Amino acid sequence: MEVTQTTIPRTSARSGWLASLEKAAPFLALGLAALAFPLLGDSYWGVIVTRACVYWVLVAGLNMVVGFAGQIAIGWVGLLTLGAYTTSAMTAGTAMPEVSPYLALVAAAAIGALFGLIVGLPALRLRTFYFAMATLGFSTIVTQVALAWKSVTGGGIGVAGPVFGWPFTGNWGFYYFCLLIAALCTWMTINIAGSRFGRALVAIRDAEVAAEASGIAKSQLLMTVFLFSGALAGVAGGLFSSLQSYITPDAFTFDLSVLFFIAILIGGRGSVLGPLLGALLLTALPEVAAPLVAWSTFLYAALLLAIVLAVPGGIADLLDFKNRRPLERHREVVPRPEMLTRLLGGEGSVLSLANVVLSFGGVRAIDGLDLDVRPGEVHGLIGPNGSGKTTTLNVISGYYAPQSGSVRLGDAVLPPGAARVRASHRIARTFQTPRVIGGASVLDNVKIGGTIDGHGSFVEAMLTLPRHRRDEAVLRERALLALSAVGLESLADVRADRLQHSELRFVEIARALMLAPSILLLDEPAAGLSAEEIRRLGALIKSISRAGTSVLLVEHHADLIFDICDRVTVLNLGKVLAAGTPDEIRSHREVVSAYLGA
Amino acid sequence: MIESIVSYGLAVGAVYALIGITYNVMFSASRVFSFTAGMLGMLGGVLGALFIGKLGLPTIVGFVLVLACGAVLGVITEIVAVRPVLKSIEQHLYVLSTLAFALLIQQFTAIEWGTEAQPFPRLIPISSGWFDQQFWLPLLACAATIVGLELLYRRTLVGRAFLAIAEDSYAARALGLPEQRLRLASFALAGIIGALAGFTGGEMLLAFFGNQAILSFYGFVPVALGGMGSNRGAVIGGLALGLFQQAANFLVGGIFAAVAVFVVFIAVLLLRPEGLAGAAASRRV
Numbered sequence: 106m107e108v109t110q111t112t113i114p115r116t117s118a119r120s121g122w123l124a125s126l127e128k129a130a131p132f133l134a135l136g137l138a139a140l141a142f143p144l145l146g147d148s149y150w151g152v153i154v155t156r157a158c159v160y161w162v163l164v165a166g167l168n169m170v171v172g173f174a175g176q177i178a179i180g181w182v183g184l185l186t187l188g189a190y191t192t193s194a195m196t197a198g199t200a201m202p203e204v205s206p207y208l209a210l211v212a213a214a215a216i217g218a219l220f221g222l223i224v225g226l227p228a229l230r231l232r233t234f235y236f237a238m239a240t241l242g243f244s245t246i247v248t249q250v251a252l253a254w255k256s257v258t259g260g261g262i263g264v265a266g267p268v269f270g271w272p273f274t275g276n277w278g279f280y281y282f283c284l285l286i287a288a289l290c291t292w293m294t295i296n297i298a299g300s301r302f303g304r305a306l307v308a309i310r311d312a313e314v315a316a317e318a319s320g321i322a323k324s325q326l327l328m329t330v331f332l333f334s335g336a337l338a339g340v341a342g343g344l345f346s347s348l349q350s351y352i353t354p355d356a357f358t359f360d361l362s363v364l365f366f367i368a369i370l371i372g373g374r375g376s377v378l379g380p381l382l383g384a385l386l387l388t389a390l391p392e393v394a395a396p397l398v399a400w401s402t403f404l405y406a407a408l409l410l411a412i413v414l415a416v417p418g419g420i421a422d423l424l425d426f427k428n429r430r431p432l433e434r435h436r437e438v439v440p441r442p443e444m445l446t447r448l449l450g451g452e453g454s455v456l457s458l459a460n461v462v463l464s465f466g467g468v469r470a471i472d473g474l475d476l477d478v479r480p481g482e483v484h485g486l487i488g489p490n491g492s493g494k495t496t497t498l499n500v501i502s503g504y505y506a507p508q509s510g511s512v513r514l515g516d517a518v519l520p521p522g523a524a525r526v527r528a529s530h531r532i533a534r535t536f537q538t539p540r541v542i543g544g545a546s547v548l549d550n551v552k553i554g555g556t557i558d559g560h561g562s563f564v565e566a567m568l569t570l571p572r573h574r575r576d577e578a579v580l581r582e583r584a585l586l587a588l589s590a591v592g593l594e595s596l597a598d599v600r601a602d603r604l605q606h607s608e609l610r611f612v613e614i615a616r617a618l619m620l621a622p623s624i625l626l627l628d629e630p631a632a633g634l635s636a637e638e639i640r641r642l643g644a645l646i647k648s649i650s651r652a653g654t655s656v657l658l659v660e661h662h663a664d665l666i667f668d669i670c671d672r673v674t675v676l677n678l679g680k681v682l683a684a685g686t687p688d689e690i691r692s693h694r695e696v697v698s699a700y701l702g703a
Numbered sequence: 704m705i706e707s708i709v710s711y712g713l714a715v716g717a718v719y720a721l722i723g724i725t726y727n728v729m730f731s732a733s734r735v736f737s738f739t740a741g742m743l744g745m746l747g748g749v750l751g752a753l754f755i756g757k758l759g760l761p762t763i764v765g766f767v768l769v770l771a772c773g774a775v776l777g778v779i780t781e782i783v784a785v786r787p788v789l790k791s792i793e794q795h796l797y798v799l800s801t802l803a804f805a806l807l808i809q810q811f812t813a814i815e816w817g818t819e820a821q822p823f824p825r826l827i828p829i830s831s832g833w834f835d836q837q838f839w840l841p842l843l844a845c846a847a848t849i850v851g852l853e854l855l856y857r858r859t860l861v862g863r864a865f866l867a868i869a870e871d872s873y874a875a876r877a878l879g880l881p882e883q884r885l886r887l888a889s890f891a892l893a894g895i896i897g898a899l900a901g902f903t904g905g906e907m908l909l910a911f912f913g914n915q916a917i918l919s920f921y922g923f924v925p926v927a928l929g930g931m932g933s934n935r936g937a938v939i940g941g942l943a944l945g946l947f948q949q950a951a952n953f954l955v956g957g958i959f960a961a962v963a964v965f966v967v968f969i970a971v972l973l974l975r976p977e978g979l980a981g982a983a984a985s986r987r988v
Contacts, residue, residue: 227969230976231973233798237802242920280976359916390875403811403814406807410807414800
């Protein structure tokens with residue numbers, strides 16, 4: 106192998122300060138404009154821009170929940186209410202001795218985080234609509250409690266909001282305070298969005314099964330995000346009550362929730378800049394079109410309907426010029442298996458299934474299956490439709506729990522039905538229909554596969570501390586390696602939904618390779634590939650196994666199976682019909698008559 | 704006091720039950736949870752007050768018109784907010800599209816009808832006793848709806864087709880059932896039931912645009928707890944919810960009731976996401 110061949114091509118996946126400057130430019134421009142805004146000296150618009158900052162603090166956090174994690178949280182105004190009343194009650198001294206408004210703001214963040222978690226918990230278990238209803242119910246109840254708990258909230262009469270003292274005094278002082286917090290939130294959410302946590306959230310939204318197979322802990326991650334989002338909503342509430350200077354339950358209508366929610370959808374899911382522009386737009390809209398103020402919620406609703414039906418991608422999609430450049434028409438995936446040694450390596454262990462039984466109702470999909478996959482070999486699993494091939498993969502990767510029997514990897518018994526822990530056992534897989542995140546770049550899709558190897562925590566990612574930066578550098582390097590190994594490095598920056606079906610299969614393999622798996626499960630990787638592509642895929646699979654990863658290959662292309670497999674198992678009706686080397690199988694009488702044909 | 708708890712509780716419960724059935728009818732036909740159920744209930748009250756109270760139409764004419772409007776809105780819901788997003792149902796866009804449509808109608812109502820609760824006319828010119836018409840009308844409507852649906856589903860060919868679609872829409876289509884027309888019909892039927900809920904409960908709940916959010920939530924709670932698609936769950940759950948709320952209102956105050964309902968709703972669903980009577984759905988990989 107030549108040294109020059111193993112360097113990672115840098116041509117397409119741009120890195121360095123130029124790319125980050127390009128990404129940061131719109132935010133910097135907005136920030137500068139906001140800093141200079143008071144020079145206009147227009148105090149009316151000053152209030153509106155302050156309000157936009159306050160709304161954005163909430164929307165920035167909610168964006169993580171709605172835009173990234175895809176959880177339809179429509180009642181987030183309830184957390185704004187909570188934050189507002191917490192700060193007001195603490196500074197007005199209705200519930201306890203008066204405290205400094207800054208301290209009250211911190212308390213609002215804490216209360217917001219706590220209730221963000223409580224409201225969010227149902228999302229871990231409930232179906233989408235149920236969760237939407239739960240958040241809606243929560244926001245109604247908060248308002249009712251605010252009305253009834255007169256001693257603290259002043260009931261319908263209301264309570265005075267906090268006044269922030271030095272150094273943020275006066276209208277413009279308060280404006281700069283809100284701007285500072287808004288900028289901080291923007292920075293934090295950009296950091297999260299670009300981290301493995303942000304990518305994992307999008308994976309949960311768009312490719313939940315693949316996220317699970319990559320070892321992403323959905324509940325833990327969502328709970329973290331609900332805490333974060335709740336804290337920001339609480340802070341926004343505190344600022345809101347100061348901006349209003351006096352709050353009553355009437356101030357927290359459901360319309361506000363709709364505004365927050367729509368700002369994100371107009372902006373585009375999975376973007377930070379889009380929702381920021383969305384929030385600015387929606388805050389300013391009723392002011393620009395004064396006669397329409399009464400109709401503003403009506404217009405928001407119409408806008409929401411139009412976006413859902415016509416442009417589900419939102420502003421972010423419209424601004425995504427890069428992905429409108431045409432791609433090369435006749436692309437070929439040319440894997441470079443020599444890259445694999447830098448990516449894989451390590452000795453494998455034997456994967457063994459013993460007497461596995463799994464029935465669905467009365468159908469025994471797997472009926473006493475024994476199977477051994479030895480280290481470094483390609484093991485083919487073939488059989489007619491319904492013979493239990495994919496079901497076997499699903500048992501190994503933990504999507505199905507067998508009624509009896511065991512799955513072991515080396516000395517470790519794999520817990521049945523626990524898909525998420527498979528990644529930590531270095532078991533990776535691909536899917537019959539590729540499960541990729543269409544809206545994310547190919548590179549980001551591949552990075553998902555290495556999520557569990559990160560060391561930095563969510564907070565480190567949020568503040569982009571050194572350990573997180575090291576994680577990202579490693580992930581990026583490995584992802585580029587994996588992409589050049591499968592031959593897709595030139596498409597690293599392209600959005601995955603622009604790729605051809607055959608290319609997506611290689612993206613899935615690259616993602617699986619990120620785990621440096623000891624076992625790789627491939628579910629019909631050759632389906633939909635041309636003869637030439639199948640040949641290259643075969644060579645790639647063979648090299649993967651030689652680099653130390655055993656491969657279990659489910660496939661219908663008999664030629665591919667017999668070309669590259671070291672051993673083959675034939676299933677029929679959930680039982681092993683035959684097992685042996687390709688030559689033995691090819692001449693096995695029953696296999697020939699039942700499956701291969703003469 | 705006990706009479707008013709029982710009469711008012713059962714009556715409100717019957718309205719919740721009817722809204723729950725509205726959710727169910729739409730869900731069975733399309734697998735879509737639609738936010739428009741509460742909107743239909745709200746409009747039943749507002750339109751009733753408009754036709755009979757403001758325009759002075761005869762009660763029976765107003766009643767028929769309200770139901771007709773409900774049916775038309777159901778059909779529009781299907782065409783505008785459900786059909787376009789059915790293809791990608793796993794993306795749950797219907798949550799947003801039906802919410803947006805419901806909000807459009809609610810805001811239009813708020814602007815054209817006003818944001819103040821307005822009185823609903825008395826429907827039958829008889830004097831009131833402790834068990835007034837405002838209490839027995841919703842109960843009667845609920846009973847009639849249950850019996851009607853039961854007869855429709857069990858005794859008529861169209862009703863069986865509805866059931867077939869609800870059970871397995873692919874198989875039903877393969878058998879040559881006009882799935883799209885049946886879905887439209889189901890949404891029209893849901894529109895009628897939702898409007899009926901609001902109309903018969905109008906005197907009690909008043910003609911108020913804000914009823915939409917309340918009915919959306921409290922109509923959904925019994926179905927979610929009883930299991931989606933189960934009308935029996937909706938009726939039992941709805942009546943129980945109404946009684947509980949009224950009892951709590953009288954005994955410990957309404958806030959407690961609201962918080963308690965919410966906590967029970969969340970707790971039950973966290974323990975049994977498929978509802979108390981529902982079966983868990985299997986997953987596909």
